[in-house]
Amino acid sequence: MAKQSRSKSRSVRKQGKGRSHSRAACDNDIVVDINDFTLRPDKERQRSCKHPLIEAINQSQGQYLSAIRTNQLVLGLGPAGTGKTFCAAAMAVEAFERREIRRIIFTRPAIESGESLGFLPGKLADKLEPWFATFRSYLTDMLGRGVVECALKNGHIIFEPLAFMRGKTFDDAFVILDEAQNCTRQQLKMFLTRIGENSRVIINGDTQQTDIGGGSGLLDAANRLHGLDSVYIHEFGYADIVRSELVRTIISRYEDADPAGGRSCYRRS
Secondary structure, eight states: OOOOOOOTTTEEEESSHHHHOOEEESSOOOEEEEEEEEEOOSSHHHHHHHHOOOOSSSSSHHHHHHHHHHHHHEEEETTSSSSSSHHHHHHHHHHHEEEEEEEEEEEOOOOOOSSGGGSSSSSHHHHHHHHHHHHHHOOOOOOOOHHHHHHHHHEEEEEEGGGGGTOOOOOEEEEEEEEEEGGOOHHHHHHHHHHHHOOEEEEEEEETOOOOSSSHHHHHHHHTTTTOTTEEEEEEEGGGSSSHHHHHHHHHHHHHHHHOSSSSOOOOO
């Protein structure tokens, strides 16, 4: 994922230079002083949160960010390297800091590629860490490592596989479903019916990069949800890839050779 321009990003202030302790004090509403990082829930910090955490670096990203701010459900469809996950993470942090939501929930389907989870070392959390590492690193860059660790402990930031979403309701939450091209139709239906009050939901994926057999649940959802109020479906293209020029060329070569004829998305009526 390409690095965004962070000229307006708010960095978490370092506290207590020279102190040797790294003890955290946190409760359900406040995250304070851990490993030299502080998230201050006071009026001064809330005033600083009035400015956007991220600036779009192309027109497509600008449309995507605007859609997230004005719609309850946004589907981001497009190739790797367009900034879908990074933009969604920044918007989640922005909403979290402004107290618009109480939780950030990040999930993705547990699709195994090559190695089975059962053969990876450690407990379940250790096995899942590689799948959530990228999103966690984005939050750490924006909030600070101590803030993220404390928020994970008190349940304000949640990383869980898609299968764990069954039976839950997304209230007062900013929810991001990544790699949704690897979801089945039933999985997407289950996920979408979790949406509760005061929640914003982002579903990202590349319908040309699915690792499952059969039809993509993401493409099916885009077709079904197109035209609904408070739902926005945004398509990124080759020209929107910001990771590198080489990645743009590689993806273009692969898809130019696709007998299906390039990128496909939802039916436009």
